[in-house]
Amino acid sequence: MQDTVQTTPATFTAQEPAAVPDRTITYPLRNGSVLAHACPDWCIADHEGDLGGLLMPEDLRHEGKPAVLEFDTIEGTRERILDARIVQYPFASDGSEQPHMELMPDGGSGESTGWLSAAEFNAEIRRAQRHLTSLLHLSEQLAEARAVAHERFVAPGRLTGRGQPWLSLDNGDIETMPVDYLLRVFGVKVVEVDDDSRPAEQLAVLSGEPGEMTLSFKWCVPQVMREQLTRVELLKTRGVGRV
Secondary structure (H helix, E strand, O other), X not given: OOOOOOOOOOOOOOOOOOOOOOOEEEEEEOOOOEEEEEOOOOOOOOOHHHHOOOEOHHHOOEEOOOEEEEEEOOOOOEEEEEXXXXXXXXXXXXXXXXXXXXEEOOOOOOOOOOOEOHHHHHHHHHHHHHHHHHHHHHHHHHHHHHHHHHHHHOOOOOOOOOOOHHHHOOHHHHHHOOHHHHHHHHOEEEEEEXXXXXXXXXXXXXXXXXXXXXXXXXXXXXXXXXXXXXXHHHHHOOOOOOO
16 A cells, blocks of 8 residues: 655735825816826826816826936036926827827926837937947047147146146046056056965056156956056055046
């Protein structure tokens, strides 16, 4: 006779779903009736202005949290270049009744581009990404231009303390100018070492004084990291620990 083992199934208790807050809002309408409508979970509007009894259904607007691109002006003020947020007019009949993206290229103007679907908004994102790539290229071009201008500036007779061209570089220049130019300005000789006695985390060591310096790398450090470490070590000469 074969032995059998009987097991009693454990009692399964279904977990209660998390309570979903009721986002239904009752809006007094202009004609004296009321409108009960559930606010979508992405909407951050408090709808305080909609509860005064002067609302028409087609004027009800839901809006999400904005993504804002800002910049600081030379006067010290902060301006908004681009605002983007999800918007919906649920009772409209002009195409805006579906959730759509609202873009305001000039955040201070209040003028929007219209009603963008997800596909249309993705096209705008790709356009912005291409613009960002162009800005990165311009940044590299600017760093090169500053290096050329600096080299002209430190020509003989143009700088007090001649022979110390590094004094007229600021931290931003060290963070961005071409590394080969920085090595020339600071008078840095680069060497590679195979020194097992050096701590593993000590990948680069800058020694000497500006004008006659030696920057030694462990042989295993790749070129891209060498450029970053060069900037870090040069910034240390200014009392700055990192880029």
